[in-house]
Amino acid sequence: MTKAKLILRTFLIIAASLNVTACSEDVMEPLDKDEAYNLSFPSYFPEMTFDQSGNPVTKNGVELGRQLFYEGRLSRNNTISCGFCHIQENAFTHHGHTVSHGVDDRIGIRNAPPIQNMAFLKRYMWDGVIHNLNEQPVIPITDANEMDSSMPEVVAKLNTDSKYKKLFKAAYGDENINGERVLKALSQFMASMISADSKYDSYKQGKVVLTSQESQGMALFQQKCASCHSGELFTDESFRNTGMYYNTQYKDAGRYRVTLDQADWMKFRVPSLRNVEYTAPYMHDGRFYTLDAVLNFYSDNVEDNPNLDPKLKENGHIGIAVNSQEKQFIIAFLKTLSDKNFITNPKFSE
Numbered sequence: 001m002t003k004a005k006l007i008l009r010t011f012l013i014i015a016a017s018l019n020v021t022a023c024s025e026d027v028m029e030p031l032d033k034d035e036a037y038n039l040s041f042p043s044y045f046p047e048m049t050f051d052q053s054g055n056p057v058t059k060n061g062v063e064l065g066r067q068l069f070y071e072g073r074l075s076r077n078n079t080i081s082c083g084f085c086h087i088q089e090n091a092f093t094h095h096g097h098t099v100s101h102g103v104d105d106r107i108g109i110r111n112a113p114p115i116q117n118m119a120f121l122k123r124y125m126w127d128g129v130i131h132n133l134n135e136q137p138v139i140p141i142t143d144a145n146e147m148d149s150s151m152p153e154v155v156a157k158l159n160t161d162s163k164y165k166k167l168f169k170a171a172y173g174d175e176n177i178n179g180e181r182v183l184k185a186l187s188q189f190m191a192s193m194i195s196a197d198s199k200y201d202s203y204k205q206g207k208v209v210l211t212s213q214e215s216q217g218m219a220l221f222q223q224k225c226a227s228c229h230s231g232e233l234f235t236d237e238s239f240r241n242t243g244m245y246y247n248t249q250y251k252d253a254g255r256y257r258v259t260l261d262q263a264d265w266m267k268f269r270v271p272s273l274r275n276v277e278y279t280a281p282y283m284h285d286g287r288f289y290t291l292d293a294v295l296n297f298y299s300d301n302v303e304d305n306p307n308l309d310p311k312l313k314e315n316g317h318i319g320i321a322v323n324s325q326e327k328q329f330i331i332a333f334l335k336t337l338s339d340k341n342f343i344t345n346p347k348f349s350e
Contacts, residue, residue, distance in 0.1 A: 042205070061188040068189070082140065086112055088343055089343050092114050094111070100145070115190055117194055128255065195275060217334070240311075243308050253265050275338055298312075299319055
């Protein structure tokens with residue numbers, strides 16, 4: 001290992017330890033009598049997909065999930081928590097890294113997606129392999145390049161901690177710590193991460209008006225982008241080939257990894273654009289560091305291939321026909337989707 005890599009690895013481990021320590025010491029006292037956690041959201045949001053009948057969201061459950069989210073012991077060597085790659089100030093993405101970094105400074109193959117409004121989604125991960133939010137944490141916990149652990153190993157570690165026995169009893173009625181409860185608590189915390197307090201939301205509610213640039217950008221966005229980034233979450237959750245080259249470093253062909261259907265080669269799930277100002281770098285492998293670069297790609301660098309989405313082949317143009325000024329208008333609109341309260345609220349408590 002080179003000296004530079006050794007320094008980087010040491011820094012990452014120290015940073016992770018500090019992050020875990022700071023968050024784990026900040027334990028909210030559980031309520032003696034647990035109460036339902038109110039998942040509030042605007043009336044214009046889509047219907048919630050999260051099944052509360054099988055996993056009721058409670059205040060103690062969300063607090064337990066928050067503690068687990070920042071718990072390094074979910075990883076094999078106790079250094080990598082969910083919060084290590086999903087950093088709140090970046091709308092829960094891994095800012096500065098193109099793809100996730102895991103135990104022993106191992107490198108993943110995908111950019112860490114933001115964690116927001118997951119209670120409304122039908123599928124998770126860039127390839128949609130997970131359909132149930134309760135099961136989503138299994139992937140990073142067991143992936144060799146991320147946490148490289150297992151549920152039995154995680155449960156064994158947590159069972160040695162009296163703090164967690166207290167938290168599990170408060171959330172579930174007894175001290176029994178098992179894999180199902182760990183996953184459900186994590187999903188309760190993720191379900192609580194609702195982002196709906198942006199300037200765009202204030203505009204929707206008639207509280208503010210958009211600037212001229214933002215209004216023009218919204219019109220352009222609806223014309224040129226909303227066929228994929230539709231609805232109030234700004235994603236139709238479809239899988240699309242957008243003309244990106246196949247990255248031989250990561251060897252990731254997207255949805256094809258799940259279906260093994262050649263028609264799904266290089267198709268990735270359309271991401272939500274809420275808080276997109278905070279979530280650089282962009283795309284499944286973090287290849288673009290700015291919104292300008294993303295729009296420049298769509299206007300000039302989309303590769304024509306047999307799987308290219310039909311929306312990017314319209315009117316005899318490969319990509320999206322948009323000029324420099326229009327790009328700036330679109331970016332101005334995209335910044336109205338930024339929810340500052342979402343990234344500064346420390347506990348997602350009511």
